[in-house]
Amino acid sequence: MNTLKYISSPQNTLIRKIVLLQEKSRERRKQALFVVEGKRELALAIQANYELDSILYYPGIMSKNDLLDLIKEIKNQPEVIEVSQDVYQKLAYRDSTEGVIALLKTKKHALENLRLKNKNALILVAESPEKPGNIGALLRTADAANLDAVLIANPKGDLYNPNIIRSSVGCIFTNAIGVGTTAEILDFLKANQIQVFCAALSASQAYTQTDFTKASAIVVGTESTGLSQSWLEASTQNIIIPMEGEIDSMNVSVSAAILIFEAKRQRSK
The missing domain is CATH 3.40.1280.10 (SPOUT methyltransferase, trefoil knot domain)
Structure with a gap:
């Protein structure tokens, strides 16, 4: 697994997109994407075969090796992005989420x-x-x-x-x-x-x-x-x-x- 990007600015286009997905139901429906915060929640989503679009981690909380272990069973590996503390704090709802936030594709529940x-x-x-x-x-x-x-x-x-x-x-x-x-x-x-x-x-x-x-x-x-x-x-x-x-x-x-x-x-x- 290679880190493809590093984002340090909370004003980055992707970060602003994630904030919109967190806040607006309309955006989640339009883009068929949603945000998951936390290692436990993400592990359950992976177990349920949700498709990951991208995953962001803050190395001050989660190491790259721990992240690799979390996503090692995923067939289609997501884009991996390291973020700064400022970016993580902008996105994280709480401090105890182990430094990981991911974008996942929604499922239909017909x-x-x-x-x-x-x-x-x-x-x-x-x-x-x-x-x-x-x-x-x-x-x-x-x-x-x-x-x-x-x-x-x-x-x-x-x-x-x-x-x-x-x-x-x-x-x-x-x-x-x-x-x-x-x-x-x-x-x-x-x-x-x-x-x-x-x-x-x-x-x-x-x-x-x-x-x-x-x-x-x-x-x-x-x-x-x-x-x-x-x-x-x-x-x-x-x-x-x-x-x-x-x-x-x-x-x-x-x-x-x-x-x-x-x-x-x-x-x-």
């Missing part, structure tokens, strides 16, 4: 490309999630539970928002993810004979009284508006987490985790 490995699948569906932190937490939960897929209905933004990648701790790369409209996802679930369990406040039964042992999709909505009527009408059974305090709902990622791990508990018997 439902027709999604293949479920298990017939008795357990899937998480999130309708119109808005907050990157919540999406990241949902992906971390899905990874922890080794779910068969995470489906995003009517997304409000793009999955390659740097805040999603950070908050998911790279779990955006470890999950099988499908994106579509509510109607498209409902068709997908029906075609795969998957029951639909919607987290809702009305016409619901306690989640502990619900049978998740067959192929199941657990569906969660936003904390502000909940699920749309389309989901509630298509639901096999609406489910609820009984609340014993003064409020009637929890953070969506917390609720999803409770429901998912109840399903896992039932399936482990």
Whole structure:
């Protein structure tokens, strides 16, 4: 591996391009590129067969040998660029990312490309999630539970928002993810004979009284508006987490985790 370039100026054209990709969803869609910061996150992306366009490293934190070890299994080697401390500090969100930032090519997450490995699948569906932190937490939960897929209905933004990648701790790369409209996802679930369990406040039964042992999709909505009527009408059974305090709902990622791990508990018997 040879370092092809050295960039010392934060005003360099490539550096300005990377900043735009970090900040603007429009640029990520237009260029089909996104930014990954950190050794762990990048390692997970490589493991998931994401294609690297270029990789930048600051030798004051990461050595060239460590970088070589990180990317040694990649068939099509990316362009490697050494950067100055000033450049790295301009691009890095946090100090503990081990001195590496990379540009990767986005993947399409169309439902027709999604293949479920298990017939008795357990899937998480999130309708119109808005907050990157919540999406990241949902992906971390899905990874922890080794779910068969995470489906995003009517997304409000793009999955390659740097805040999603950070908050998911790279779990955006470890999950099988499908994106579509509510109607498209409902068709997908029906075609795969998957029951639909919607987290809702009305016409619901306690989640502990619900049978998740067959192929199941657990569906969660936003904390502000909940699920749309389309989901509630298509639901096999609406489910609820009984609340014993003064409020009637929890953070969506917390609720999803409770429901998912109840399903896992039932399936482990």
